[in-house]
Amino acid sequence: MSQGTLHPITHVLRVAVSAFGDMGFDIVDAPEVDTAWYNFDSLRMPEDHPARLGQDSFWLKDGRLLRTQTTNMQLHATEQKRPPIRVMHFGPCYRNDATDITHDVIFTQLDCLAIDEGITLANLLSTLETFIIRLFGTDVKYRFRPHNFPFTEPSVEVDIWHNGKWIELLGAGMVHPEVLKNMQIDPSKYSGFAFGIGIDRIAMFKWGVEDVRQLHMNKLSFLRQFKAPV
């Protein structure tokens, strides 16, 4: 029988997990069904934050929700480990939004978190650069762009140049001091960085997948194209 295929998300995850594993990031677990504290409040997204409005998240009847970001791992991880911390977590996330060729209700993210004495913005930028080059090669054209997230300060987005335009690849930043406090970590002693990567997005522009929803439609005519050479 001929060789089967891995799912495209699996291919991308293997590369990303290897890259961050080589940089010393340990894989940790976090639930997909979680409470608002881990997914929102602990990350400085209070009840009146726009991302928390009912229609954007899948709330369960028991009051919990399907996580909207793998960043929910941060507080779970720091309940288990104390600094120095260097961890990653990945898996599906869910948003109850309208879908189109670049948005689906399910998407895969990978989050990293590093906390130690003396972690700097320069460490973050270097870690991101190492990953980008590992994924796209040394010819890749990329840029850092200031951004704003509730749980990081400063916040950064990374764009890569693809088909004649800049495309947003990931969001990153230095862990916000209030988030560190929520982790029971003293921000005057420790600092840290964190970032989250959209894995589906990478599949889209790495291979030119034209509609992100194809990743979960499971047409074999689609899936069978992702045959890795033996």
Next chain:
Amino acid sequence: MKYLYSWLKEFYPNIPSLDSIESILADIGHDSEGIVPANYEGISVAEISAVGNHPNADTLSLVTVKTTSGEREVVCGAPDLKVGQKVAYAAIGTTLPSGMKIQKAKIRGVESSGMLCAADELGLSHNHATLLPLPDSAEVGHSIKSYIEPDAVISLEITPNRGDVLSHFGLARDIAAKTESITLQPNFLTPEYTGKTEEIVRIDSIHSDVNSFSLAGASTEAERYHTPLLMQSRLTLLGARSINLATDITNYVLLEYGQPLHAYNQELLSSNPVFGVRRAHDGETFTGLNGMTYNLTPQSLVIVNNDSPVALAGVLGGDATKVGDTARNIVFESANFNSRQIAKTVRGLGILTDSAQRFSRGVDPNLRLQALAHALALWQKTTKGKAYEPIEKINHSPTPVKTSFTAESASTFIGTQLTEERISTILTALGCEININEIEIEVMPPTWRFDLSLVEDYYEELARLVGLNNLNMTPLSASVPQWKRSKFWREEAVKDTLVNLGANEISTYPFIKETELAHLNLVPEPMELVVPALAEKPLMRPTLIPGTLLTISTNPEIPQIYLFEMAKVYHPDREVETLCISASGNNLADIDNWWKNIFERLRLPVASWMTRIISLPDEVRNDYKIRKLNVTVLELPAEEILSLKQFESPQVMATDLDAIHYSPVAKHQSSRRDIAIVVEKTHSIDDITQVMTQFHPFIIAVELFDTYTDTKLGDDNYSLAFHVFYQSPDKTLTGEEVQSIHSSLENFLKEHYHATIR
């Protein structure tokens, strides 16, 4: 928000060129969503060939211009017109940036075929005194675009912390701080006051969530007045609509300086108007300028005139006091509201207006009076009317919070060395007050920056203005790779085993419906979503089997399907990483062999594991519209396989992503036709299937779905039924096209296989 490049340039003449503006804006955190160059469609270069007097008006001329489609006579009010002069000519039918459409019209009794444009009519500058200057070398018939400074509408995504750049002045100020380390100053106009607002209107009590509330009267004796052309053009180019002068002024000042204003029609206010701001009463209704009526709750603040609501504070003006085209007496309001309060109103009522957007992000409290005066000045200039000295009530004055840090702590955090001088230059350009003492740098933010309070906020500003792309990069300290034995790589090793046996990995949605569980005789208590993505699928899966069945059903054109999925299933008290493997098709022997192979490969006792495979009953297959005769599934907690000895030290390769080549799947719908034939048993099913598949390039798959034998068919014959799938790579085939190929397929089988079509 949308910005007009020429308007930014008016505030900051040294602004970087349009070519480089995108990257500079990205550098300072304002991501572009598109830059659309102004195109001036229909406006081309013409040459004046004669200038004559208008018979009925001294101030107008009759101008003959040379265009590519011949000479045209145009009535024009500009002075100093010369023969040979190059002008911007808008032909009949052209729509100017202001939204004005050029029509054939008589001006003071003389017909004008088009219009000669001044700069303001093109949205370029305030100049209306002379025609748009064009070089003598400009070629007749060419678009004016090549001869004037390029302009464009720039759409930016402004992050929620930066309410201060939601105006042309605000953005220009941020660009100037970056490129030249200077702090731009606003150019507010001031009116000549000829009366006092308190003679027209008074302010009573204002709620404590209102920081300040100011009003100013304005009036005119003019019977008719119009919004200046540049104002009209700019509003139109930025997607607003020119409505009437007072309303246009409020919208213009908002786009210019970011201060929301509102204009009330004084004639529609009650006599002796007294304004106040209070919480809305429960059940109070309010009809907005948008024509919608809202049922209010005390969550919202309302602006009242003699206790009757005339505006939804910070969000929307009222219909009852709307300014009309010929209003002669206006009351302008300029206020500053608590941003959380406005955000609450927006959420409660579901209306997000330009004003509400600004207030919910924070508006510079020092803007209100200057912006109000500026609006009055624009009114006065246009209508030659009166402006009345403003009145105001203030509840809170801003008290910016002082922060301090050292150059060393900032440098350490950022990882790039910054001197006190550099830090001071950057923060001063941003409008901060700096005081450097022996120990540290004390910083006070400007009144327009609500996002600066923690030291990290200032570190971000330093990194932003130095440029993230100019900072040092320092690798993390070396560390032992952690990953080789983790659960993830054991999972991947299991996946590799299945892939080597020909299985395809799938990833399904976790939402299912109740009947899907009933079929599987499962009675767990699945978790239910409050608002599901699909109304009929409100449950979180406690099993992966429904997703697998749906996948088999979505791929009818593939005869034998081997799948697996490794994902979580959900129970109220836990999530379980689960593995679901399936084999389906018509050839049961192949399926059985495949399972045996798997168990052998996993070094599991085949006989006992074969009994764990579920074969799905007909009613389930029918429910999922699966035509394959056999559907077999094995579902188990992933841990059961992961804990096998051979996965203890997994050897898994990360994929070379570039070695995979993907070409888009045909987007065109496939069509299905069924065919049932009676043929001699000497023709094997495989042979016939293959011949049919190769019959025409548009036949993409052939799937057997029924066989039977009967004495009526003759002992040597059998009946075979197939689905035939048709698809063209270039288009969706029409029914006739499909039928035509299908008919020739039938004829082919009749002729070459002596088949009877049933």
